[in-house]
Amino acid sequence: MVRNRAAVVVLGDIGRSPRMQYHSLSLADQANLHVDIVAYGGSSPHEVLSKHPRIRMHLLAPPFTAGWPRALRLLALPVKVTFQVIQLLWTLCVAIPAPDVFLVQNPPSIPTFMVVLFACVLRGASMVIDWHNFAYTLLGLSLGKRHPLVTISRWYERYFGKKADAHICVTEAMRQELKDNWGIRATVLYDRAPDFFRPSTISEKHELFMRLHEDLVQARYNSPNFLQLSxxxxxxxxxxxxxxxxxxxxxxxxxxxxxxxxxxxxxxxxxxxxxxxxxxxxxxxxxxxxxxxxxxxxxxxxxxxxxxxxxxxxxxxxxxxxxxxxxxxxxxxxLNRDRPAVIVSSTSWGADEDFSLLLEAGVMYNQRVEASMQNYSSLAEGSRYPDILFIITGKGPLREEFEDRVRHLNLQHVAFRTLWLAAEDYPLLLGSADLGISLHTSSSGLDLPMKVVDMFGCGLPVCALAFSCIHELVKDGENGLLFSTSDQLTNHLLHLLEGFPEKCPALHALKAGAWATGDDARWPDEWETAVLPLLSWLRK
Structure with a gap:
């Protein structure tokens, strides 16, 4: 029996899961289904999602171990998992109407896979896993690759993952890994930016920075003269x-x-x-x-x-x-040319990104600007490179440590700011920036940073940390530049920003390439090609 319903299961903060938000919108608009989202609260999802007439949120209570030290979290793990199992069983089997299909985000896989499979049997539904990454590789970042819990996690993820009815993944490299080593056939759905990611208008830029003025300008931990406007x-x-x-x-x-x-x-x-x-x-x-x-x-x-x-x-x-x-x-x-270059990065402030690279590049860039100014007779002639405002968005466990390190820097031409933005403001910020930075490395080496996709949607070129499959998204020299060290990132910044904002042809060329990439295919187009036929087959 076709019910014209889908359930999206995210054992995480839905406001920080943009891909699953886009899935939900596509299920409602393109597949014309009623959608129940089962997820943790915390961050507000995009306004379009929360106001959609065919989408309903079912928010779970967050884990009680959030914020605990790692040793205590490990001790409490059995109790936490039991609590999550009870929550999910009640919500998926009783609280929400029976769906035709459960769409599950992975990671995490424990206990989601097992509980959703049970709900599928009970309610006569199909299960689709969207593989963003591998849960066991993320666990290995904190526990070590050879930890017994990592071994158990890998077995669980592979055993129960194979029992799903269909699979989606984020890269061709992950599709090949699932096929060769897991016995799973998956469809690649590349992340694409939805239509609300675009270059911001002058009016939107002004209104955004007026709202962000206090966070950007007030002296908190690093306030060079060019931002001291309190x-x-x-x-x-x-x-x-x-x-x-x-x-x-x-x-x-x-x-x-x-x-x-x-x-x-x-x-x-x-x-x-x-x-x-x-x-x-x-x-x-x-x-x-x-x-x-x-x-x-x-x-x-x-x-x-x-x-x-x-x-x-x-x-x-x-x-x-x-x-x-x-x-x-x-x-x-x-107007006058002397504005800072706005460089944006987005992060979950986790262990899979090396923030030292960004700090070291900022310090070296500041030193190079100081040296260039000393070689000229006047400030106007010496200002070949702009001041830089780095805005790092997101929230997570390593943010405070980063801010503490910034406090000890004495930089005159570089400022760092950390922000958590409303879902509606994040695309506006990307559309107002001059350059994007990605420090994503991937615990598995098989997923791609969605922040880069969003940046391309806004026509924003990216300097991205190189890893095994990043070339599927960032074409070096066409829509962005790759780097492996802080020295390389510094050189990229100097190369792209020299003569900013008018006489910087390399930056303008990358902007054209980024916009061509972002505008070539949007999320609805990719979703309709890759996922809609899959859902139609499952619902027959």
Missing amino acids: DWDSHSRQESPISSDSETDGLRTHPICNGIENPESLQDARDTRPQNTRVENDGSEVEDDDDGDAVYGVSRLERTLLTLRSTTANTELKVGTLEVEELDGGGHVQ
């Missing part, structure tokens, strides 16, 4: 990136935002310019071309306008952005 005039107009009380006083702009939402706010200054003149970046006035397309530069007012005025200390801090916004009259406004 005395920012909170009474200035905030509905647009720039508002001006007059031509020579009161200009307000956000230090990170990339442009002008209301260029008409500079109309008075524009109208005072001679019709056939324009302003070069050095402040000089040049007659316009015969076509009459005037360029009105803000740079001639740099020292008087492009500042942030403190109402308490009567000081000025130079900030700046670069963005070209077309005006109705055919000209455009160009």
